[in-house]
Amino acid sequence: MPITVLLVDDEPLVRAGLRAILEAQPDIEVTGEASDGAAVLPLVRRLRPDVVAMDVRMPLLDGIEATRVVLRTVTEPPKILVVTTFENDEYVYDALRAGADGFLLKRAAPAEIVQALRTVAAGDSLLFPAALRRLAASRGNERARAAMERAALTPREADVLRLMTRGMSNPEIARSLRLGTETVKSHVSAVLAKLGARDRTQAVIAAYESGFVTPG
């Protein structure tokens, strides 16, 4: 069964772009659109989408309030992926605090957008490292750390990530944890997916920026 998505953005152009990108995926289906937060709640109730791609700034009801309303009133609510233009959007923090599962920059590459959506659909939180760094930059890293914790790394995955931040290769991690290389690869893949990282370097960056590890 496909991942169903509700697009919420006041700009038709953005909605069209997201739709084009997402509908190109065989397993993703855009089932509805809304141009303002006020229209979200009834649409969510009727369509029951897996994910809501929600713009932060909208005329009547912004993405933060819309997120709050949906999460407060809907049982088994959809995942909320906050979409924003600016890396330093103050509202993003509020949206995350309101319970959003991740956020996404509009200028992200299509592949990143698709991956982000899949990640939140799978129940994993995510913040893109590039945005995460700014996030941690402007507000201290408590919230970023919290977001990371919501990514819910399993204990084993956390072990692996920790060794990744020590610069170890997969074989080295395997030896260190007394595992097979294939096992380590599995954990690494899980870590990358949960952190929204494309490769181990981005994962290490995310670990630093989120405070999962600290320099020194």
Place this chain on the structure above:
Amino acid sequence: MPITVLLVDDEPLVRAGLRAILEAQPDIEVTGEASDGAAVLPLVRRLRPDVVAMDVRMPLLDGIEATRVVLRTVTEPPKILVVTTFENDEYVYDALRAGADGFLLKRAAPAEIVQALRTVAAGDSLLFPAALRRLAASRGNERARAAMERAALTPREADVLRLMTRGMSNPEIARSLRLGTETVKSHVSAVLAKLGARDRTQAVIAAYESGFVTPG
């Protein structure tokens, strides 16, 4: 109390030069010399120097093995400052991995040589990420940053490293800097060599641990 130094180099000329430079300092005392790594261990035991200035390439026992032996067998071992002719001497990195505290180019200015020796004597490592991390941990990262700068990354290499710490792949860095991928690869290789990193992940870790970039 003065800083006591043991000089280890197979060329008498080099030993004489180092001795002249170091003895000109009131607080530094050269207490011994050796012309090969094989003579280091007994001398260290007898003289208990604060610092060993160790050449990398020597006939019988090279600086790498000598470093290993000393660190493995001596309690409260001296600081090891590796001395080399070439900036890109692979053996240097092996020595640093073996636990040396820093390295020094023979063509460095006398003031730099003195400074380097004082730095390692004070317990601060130079240049190597694995050592830099402890440094940054205990003292803040000013000195580590300085050490990294002494690694003499060219401006272009610094550009590339910065983009590496943003999680970019080589093609992405190439686009960002308007270069060919091969060019980026060259720079990346140079960065890895200079930082003693095996892959880009280790380089990014070094960048964080040295304060080249800071979380947030």
Place this chain on the structure above:
DNA sequence: CTGCTCCTCCCCCACGTGGGGGAGGAACCG
């Protein structure tokens, strides 16, 4: 001018990495 560093780009090639699957077992929980 000569020599040097730096920047740019090219070749080849071994290897690790990451994505796509899947599968069995253990532990926990409803």
Place this chain on the structure above:
DNA sequence: CGGTTCCTCCCCCACGTGGGGGAGGAGCAG
């Protein structure tokens, strides 16, 4: 007792990465 998650390991495969070379040109100092 199932169902779930987690941990473990396996397959195949495309790709980026990093190491080994080299080469030409720009800029600069001796």
